[in-house]
Amino acid sequence: KLDLFDVYGSVWFGAIYVLLMVSLVGCIIPRTIVYARNIRSEPPAAPRNLLRLPDHASYDTSESPEAVAERARAVLTQRGYRLRAPREGEEGISAERGYLREVGNLVFHLSVLIVLAGFATGGLLGYKGGVILVQGTTFSNNLTSYDDFVPGSLFQADRMEPFSFTVDDFDIDWLTSGPRQGMARGFQAHLRYRESPDDAEQDYDLKVNHPLKIGSTEVFLIGHGYAPVITIRDGDGNVVYSRPTVFLPTDASFLSLGVVKAPDAQPQGIGLEGLLYPTYVKLGGDPVNVMGDDKNPLLSMLVYTGDLNMDDPAGQSVYLLDKSKATKVLKPDGSDFRIDLSLGETVELPDGLGSVTFDSITPWTRLQVSQTPGKLVALAGVSLALLGLLGSLFIRPRRVWVRTRRQGAGTLVEVAALDRSGGGDVAPVLEEIVTALQAGTDRRTPDEETS
Template sequence: MKIDNYAIADAPRLGVKGWGRWMWRQVTSMRVALILLLLLALASIPGSVLPQWPQNAANTRAFIEQNGWWGRFLDATGFLDVFGSAWFTAIYVLLFASLIGCILPRVRVYWRNLRSPVPPVPARLDRYENRDEAETADVAAAFESARSHLIRRPASSLLGWRVRVDERPSRQEGVETELALSANGEGLRELGNLIFHLSLVGILAAVAVGSLLTYRGQAIIVEGDSFTNSVVDYDSFSSGNLFRESSLEPFRLTLDELDAAFNVQGLAEDFTAHVTLQEPETDPVSTQIQVNRPLQVDGGKIYLQGNGYAPEITVVDSDGNVAFSDAVPYLPQDGVYTSTGVVKVPDVTSGEQLGFLATLLPTAADNGETLVSAHPDLANPMMLLRGYSGDLGLDTGIPQNVYVLDESQLSPMRDEAGNVWSVALVPGQTVELPDGLGTFTWNDTPRYGAFDLRADPSLPWLLAASIGALVGLALSLFAPRRRLWLVAPLTPAAGGETTVVRAAIMAPAHDAGAVDEMRRVLDAATGRVRRVEEE
């Protein structure tokens, strides 16, 4: 190819291998790693703002219905399951590859530095600020003493000094050869860098493995009831892609009693769940679970995350059959445990399905305008109840939130005067439902505990890698960086009986102990016959 009279060589083609190498270098650059880290943070924002399928399917479904095409678009593009979407996974994987690609080359560099030979003594020591001299009658013995002293003395490091002694031509007039001792005390710093970067790789690997193998489940257990560690018994359950349900340890947990202590003002003082743990091939064990004091089980820990009241309800339909009989957990709405609950009665032998909205007041009191709860304890319990009849919408196959009553196909019950039926109950009371729909009975009020089981097999490895990273970082920042040199002619000067040993040390300006270290080495080598002060 020619332009005017100048020839220009054709640029070589990169090819597949060349393009692959170029792309890998771009991905593993620190600039791209920082960009990917920023993208990951930005991509996480929709996961905390928008409803997500894994966390709350009912809210997510309602969000889609309320927002029309916009909701369907967000669902189709993965914004309603951000952390499981393909684009978030791509950013995550690229970030891991970039960080590992940035770290591993540095690991090789620090390993080579750690294993590299000790550099020889510089040709001139007079250019270094920290110098000293002493005389000795036996140069070879002095250098051997210095070497032994350095090897025994760790120089505040675990690796100690690395020492080499050479014979080299001398620049002094009348001296042919001289002994030169070079000691490198930077090994601990290099070891710290190596540990730090290897630990970073360990942290990334532990996080990746943990995200694939971890699982977490939440379950509500009423006093006297039991829970078996199986996916079907959890109220909500999430796990990594490589987790297998068959790996769950089939233990059984029974909530015997839940103690809740409140002071006079109604502030919580203590929550204790008295439980019985039955593990395979072992005897039942009675133990306790408290806030921030989880129960250790095989592969995970069980935390006490919450508690409340679960009134025992019995509903009899119009034919006199028991259509519902169970304890229903109510959700506390404030610090005095004003709790709301939903009772759904689909199994009515004749007539329409029944639904109830209830508010529990543990210590009911009249504030002059309405009934409120004055204390979390059951000092004066009262339940405010409102009933509905119709279709609960449970036959559509779409899961529903057990704490929400879908009123779209329900009609409120009405009394003889045509007003919306509502009633206040006390424990043990039975009320007749309007229009002969049956009866509603509040039997008792046990407590329930909300438990959270978390299992992550990578946590011990993550902890070890994190500690390693901190130790490595501390060593790389605070380990001394010193290089020490000794030089002396092999033979005494003409007409003299002693030989001058010159010493110098190189260290950062903030290392106040470097000069003392040099002088200790010089004293050990020569016995310090005399010291020549610096001019």
């Protein structure tokens, strides 16, 4: 069993998840130890010949070596460099900066671990469910109210928050001109909700990307459609079906597909299958739906009679009609008997089967209810990852050395810079430091060499 239909809950996916976390821990701990050791150590001593480094400069000045060295220490300290303490027998000044670059790398790796932990928490303890609600119906947050429900591996039903809400109304703003004419520009559901049975009702306008938040649970508006109210009377004149029936959109114009099942009709069960045209027109003799708004709704359905196989132990979808044991109703000429109903119309079925009435049309909304306990942890991890990544990309670890020595009646000053990460241009840094060292001095015979 490979659990290909339940990848995130499978053993092998969990093993990969754990191995990834172990790998990250195995990367973070050694690098943290190395970094802690490096942060306590001083910059290395200056190389013997600074002029052999790729980026270097030198100049002569009448100042004493001690005065230049003192200014160099001040200039480097002001620019955030950490200096190597003077030692007996060592010449020159060693300075280094950019220690936070490795901190950025460590923070990035640690944040990935935090994100994984956040997602794991949400996947284990949280849940996600979906439900379609016709306008005017009420939803209570319990397992039996959902159309589909995906719990976490460690989910406990008693942790579900006891809220409820009613969809009072549903508004759609349709585009009436332009290339997208007939499509929805925006929609919202007007809800009345209670956070618990004893709490007072509150109002909320639910919009796309503006979920209703109740405690740690969020309710999202993710779709909508139409539910025509259909009434079926059987051959004895009894009402065997009368309620809103959810039709599912098949395209952007909201041409919708649906079925109706009346297994208890007499003398035979009745099943309907067909399309809902919210705005029906005929073009060239063919039925066409021109927009999603219900300006001219029409039902066009085929009729089936007999056993609808409702007692099948395997069950069946409410959106599909099992026709394996049913018989399609035909006209005397052998063609399909199709009922085309405008709003308010009734059609009599042949052979005394009964009648079908298209009473009204009402909107439905599809809602997603989810609880993700580790969401804030994952968000914090992503924020840390961004900060760590920025730090590792833009903080440049650099070393600078300054050496002064007597040369004739003056002092020869040698300066070199090195980018430890490679690929960085340190020439501007070198020029800036040399300029700061030369400011206000009597520079007699400048002889700068940079590369």
